[in-house]
Amino acid sequence: MSTTPLLLKRDATGEALYSTRAYWPEDLVLRFDRLTWRPMRDRYTVQHPAGGHIFHPILAKVSHACEPNCRVSLRERALFAVRPILPGEAITFDYQTTESRLSHPFQCVCRSPRCRGWIA
Numbered sequence: 001m002s003t004t005p006l007l008l009k010r011d012a013t014g015e016a017l018y019s020t021r022a023y024w025p026e027d028l029v030l031r032f033d034r035l036t037w038r039p040m041r042d043r044y045t046v047q048h049p050a051g052g053h054i055f056h057p058i059l060a061k062v063s064h065a066c067e068p069n070c071r072v073s074l075r076e077r078a079l080f081a082v083r084p085i086l087p088g089e090a091i092t093f094d095y096q097t098t099e100s101r102l103s104h105p106f107q108c109v110c111r112s113p114r115c116r117g118w119i120a
Contacts, residue, residue, distance in 0.1 A: 006030065006091065008061055012109060016090050017061040023085040029070055030079040030091075032056035043104040048074055064119060065092035065110040072098055095119060 005021040006029070023029055035056045038045050044060035045053035054074075062070070062079065069085045070093045072078075079093065092110070095102060096119060105120035 006058070011063075011090065013063055015061055016063045017058065019085050019087055019089050019091055021087055023069075023081040025081055025083055027081045028078055029081055029085070030058060030062075032059045032077050032079070035059075035077070041099070041101075041103045043102075045103075046072060046074070046098045047100060063090050063092045064095045064106075064108060065090075065112060066094060066108060066115045067110070067112040068092040068094045074098070 005019065007018045007020050008015055009018055010016075019029075032054075035054045038053045038055050041047060041053045045055050046059065047053055059072075059079065069081060069083050069089065070079045070091055071082050072093050073080060079091070085091070102120055105118065108115050108117055108119050
């Protein structure tokens with residue numbers, strides 16, 4: 001993570017990933033080339049469209065938001081900004097964009113006006 005301007009810190013959701021610099025839409029936020037395939041989904045994996053579940057230790061720390069600041073591209077194995085991200089802002093993506101179902105549904109705390117509440 002030394003080449004990526006991201007910081008892990010504790011927050012209300014546990015340990016989460018935060019930006020230490022500004023990003024603009026379509027900026028590369030994280031590349032996750034080295035990943036592990038897992039046979040079953042868990043709270044730290046991302047579902048691959050071809051089947052199976054991938055794990056990357058940094059991607060696993062990205063928080064959920066109903067109006068996220070990033071999107072996951074499994075084809076490019078990368079996380080891209082979808083809107084401007086300020087230094088100190090949590091890095092987020094919408095978990096329901098990659099999962100057919102979550103292994104651990106939860107009550108969302110994103111505070112977005114468009115928050116869906118229960119994420120399953």
